[in-house]
Amino acid sequence: MxxxxxxxxxxxxxxxxxxxxxxxxxxxxxxxxxxxxxxxxxxxxxxxxxxxxxxxxxxxxxxxxxxxxxxxxxxxxxxxxxxxxxxxxxxxxxxxxxxxxxxxxxxxxxxxxxxxxxxxxxxxxxxxxxxxxxxxxxxxxxxxxxxxxxxxxxxxxxxxxxxxPQKPQQQQRGGEAGSRERQQLDEQEKLLPLATHLAETVGIDESLAVLCDFRSSVQRAKQVQRSRLGESAVSLESPEIPMKQALDKGVSALSRLYEVARQRGLSLAEKTRRINGFSVFSQEELQAVGGYLGSAFAGMLEFHLDSLRSSLDAFGREVEMMENDLKRLRRFEGTQDRRLLAALVADVEFIRAANEAVEKLNRFAMDLKSAVATALVSHFRREQTCMHRKCRDLLEEQRVLCRVERRRQLSMSDGGTAALEKLDALDEELCRAGQILEIYRDKIEQIERGDDILSANALRQQANAVGQGLNALLEAVDSRRTEISGVAGAQEAAEHEEVQRVLHSLTTRASQEAATLADVVKSMQHEVKMRQTVAPPFLWMRRNHGRKDTETNSLINPSVEAMLTDWLQQVADNAEVVASQAASAAAGTGEANSGSGASEALLDANRACMVAEALRQEAELLGLRAQLIASLEFDMQVSDILAQRAAAATGAATEEEEEQQHWRVLVSPQESLQVRGLLEQMKEAKEEALTERGLRALAVAAATMKVASFGLISIVHGHEKQ
Structure with a gap:
């Protein structure tokens, strides 16, 4: 148409x-x-x-x-x-x-x-x-x-x-895609410090390897961005693909790190719950401890162990709640899940800290209980050993005196038959005393093998009964020997060559035991010095925040440790002096020409040996005191560090600590006042610990810091992490 x-x-x-x-x-x-x-x-x-x-x-x-x-x-x-x-x-x-x-x-x-x-x-x-x-x-x-x-x-x-218009439209679409990618890259770069802190907090090879993958992805994306900024025009062949691939790899690495950290947190939580906490002293044990260490020391020891027990229980409750939080966490999907990542960091960090704190505090408590039991058993053994040494020497002395008296009676022309019969009866008693001495020795060894305070105390009572009976028997033998008519007097008997040889042997043995005790005291002094240099808790946490391992602030009055060191040195020096005196006494018996001189040298050596035993006991008590101080300070450091972390999360810490904090919580004004009040309690307790010198005051300060620390932890745990 x-x-x-x-x-x-x-x-x-x-x-x-x-x-x-x-x-x-x-x-x-x-x-x-x-x-x-x-x-x-x-x-x-x-x-x-x-x-x-x-x-x-x-x-x-x-x-x-x-x-x-x-x-x-x-x-x-x-x-x-x-x-x-x-x-x-x-x-x-x-x-x-x-x-x-x-x-x-x-x-x-x-x-x-x-x-x-x-x-x-x-x-x-x-x-x-x-x-x-x-x-x-x-x-x-x-x-x-x-x-x-x-x-x-x-x-x-x-x-x-x-x-x-197609080319400008493509350029516009490319510009929009580039803007989104730059935003995603910025978000991943912002998450890099948090991811680094998470990987280092987990602290295993897998988490560190995934962190390297994430860093490589971010670096690759930055390289692509720089190369694109250097181009004069945007390519029409999907220029965002390399950038998108790098960003996707970064999200994938973050997702893997998230899951690795979550599983590690669950594993540590289960491990923490499986720790068998120590048991506190029973009233019978405390009575036994008080009988040796004193009621004041026993009461303070009971207070501190109860405080450690409460710490383990509190950590267990917090870990259980955070374990449930980890189980409820959803999957990590992208950089928009920063709060999810922050919540994971907070939970894993506390669970790892709780695991270390529970393990070490439990170890401190068990070591402290073991040290108390060891000191008490050592005291029981030392009491019975001194009695055993006395009975042993007395038995040998009575034996030689009876032999010398028998020879004297036989050498006499008018030796009485009655005296010889009495000497035969005494020999039988001495033979029975020797058998009892062996039983006594076994009882003492059983005390040393005692597993706990109550069993050791029971064995000590048994051994003490044997020792007291043996000593009574030997004293009765000596008394009956002196009652024999025509028997030589003590002075005359001591002049006998065989008697002097036995006395010299006993003196030498006493001096050797004194020297051994001096060496034991010196060794204990070295152990106490080593125990005073206990590593502070959470070294991984300090390294993550850029601090050196040696940057530790003492929370206890320095004069307490200095005084303890001086006491130990003085005890060790006294032990060496006593050992030297015992050695001089042993040397004097070899040069003595009279029986009285040999007897006096034996007495001197025995006294020196007893003083060495007392110095060893003093060294044990000082070692126990040092161990208690180390436990108190470690407990304070745990409370102080966790309180600082919690305060930094709420924004109430120092500027330096807040800069090192990778996650935050928002608290209400009322809770902010509570945080400040708890921090003030913490400050006052720390000041008291730095000024007081008594162990009980230190124990009270440690307990106060613990209460404040868990109060701060409870506030932080009840809020969403950002």
Whole structure:
């Protein structure tokens, strides 16, 4: 169908060809008309074969409706012209009006009847009408082709205009993607300190390896960002892919670190709960301890052990709650889960600290109980050993005196039979005393093998009964020997060579025992010095916050440790002096020519040995005191460090400590006042510990710090970590 724009032109051409047809009919040029008609049909065939009249739907949509020519622009015609109505003949050519051209057959339609003007005129008008129809067809083809060419150009232009914004749109999309990636990179960089703290807090090879992967991913993303900033234009081939891959690897590494830390926290929590806490002293044990160490020391010891027991119970409750928190934590999905990561860091950090604190505090308590039991058993053994030494020496002395007296009685011409019979009876008693002495020795060894205070105390009572009986037996033998008529006196008996040899042997043995005790005291002094240099708790926590392991502040009055060191040194020096005196006594018996001198040397050596035993006991008590001080200070350090961490989380710590804090909690104003009050209690207790010198005052200060520390921990645990 012809475009609407050509309708006015068709009207004009119809009028022109009508006039021409009248002229042709008048001239009657039939042959010329036929030739013109043939040429017209050749041109029509060529035009039809060149292109289609149908325009592309897309092109039509782009072109829109053509602009109609105003009909008033056509000059007025001389003849009257009417447009056909809906029921009249259409001016648009139908395919049936054209004959077959070059083998192309158009679909036939009923012919349109021509206007009736008369028989002769109708016949005369056919050639001009055919020419007119051919002209109209050609005109339509040319018009359609022109419109098609213009439409094609317009479509190309529109497509070109549409293509031009594509590059800016791609650049805009690339810019938006780059902005998102930069934001993700910034978030991962902000999470790097928190992730580092988490990996170092976990402290195993797997967590540190995953941390390296995360750092590498962040570094790779930063390299891609720098390389993209250096380019002049954004590539059209997905330039965000390398950045996206690096960021995805970073999120994956964080997710793996999150899960490794969570599993490690659960493992440490279970390990902490499985620790078998120590048992406190029973009342019977405390009575036994008080009988040896004094009731004041026993009461203070009971107070401190009860405080340590409460610490283990409090840590156990907190760990159980945090273990449940770890079980409820959801999966880590991306950098938007910073609070989830902060909650994990807080829980794992406390669980690891609690595990170390419970293990070491439990070890301190058990070592302290063991030291008390050892000191008490040593005291029991020392009491019985001194009695055993006395009975042993007395037995040997009575034996030699009885032998010398028997020889003297036999050497006398008037030796009495009664005296010899009494000496025989005494020999039997001495033989029985020797057997009892062996039993006594076994009882003392059983005391040394005692597992606890109560069993050792029971064995001590048994051994003491044996020792007291043996001593009574030997004293009775000595008394009965002196009652024999005609027996030599003590002075005379001491002058005997065999008696002097025995006395010298006993003195030498006593001096050797004194020297051994001096060596024991010196060894105990060394052990106490080593025990005073106990490593502070949470060294991994100090390293994570950039502190050196040696940066430890003593929480106990320095004069307490200095005084303890001086006492130990004095005891060790006295033990050496006593050992030297015993050695001099032993040397004196070898040079003594009288029995009295040998007896006095033996007495001196025995006294020196007893003093050495007392010095050993003093060294044991000082070692026990040093162990108690170490336990108190470690307990204080645990409370102090955990309180500082909790205060830093609430924003109430020093500026340096808050800078080292990787997670925070928001507390209410009322809770903030509670935090300040607890910190004030902590400060006062620390000041008291630094000024007081008594063990009980130190124990009270440690307990106060513990209460304040767990109060702060409870406040922090009840809030969301950020």
């Amino acid at each position: 012809l475009p609407l724009k050509s309708v006015p032109a068709v009207i004009g051409w119809l009028w022109t060809w009508r006039l021409r047809s009248e002229a042709v009919e008048a001239a009657d040029f039939a042959g010329l008309e036929t030739a013109s008609l043939g040429s017209a049909f050749l041109s029509t065939s060529q035009l039809v074969n060149e292109g289609s009249l149908d325009a592309d739907e897309e092109t039509r949509a782009l072109l829109g409706a053509p602009v109609l020519t105003d009909i008033t622009d056509i000059p007025p015609l001389q003849a009257e012209f009417e447009f056909p109505g809906p029921q009249s003949t259409s001016l648009v050519l139908e395919p049936g009006d054209l004959p077959s051209v070059d083998g192309v057959q158009f679909k036939e339609t009923p012919p349109v009847p021509a206007p009736h003007i008369g028989k002769d005129r109708r016949r005369g008008l056919r050639p001009p009408l055919s020419t007119l129809i051919l002209f109209l067809v050609c005109l339509g083809l040319f018009t359609t082709r022109a419109f098609k060419v213009r439409a094609g150009r317009k479509t190309t232009a529109v497509f070109s205009l549409q293509q031009q």
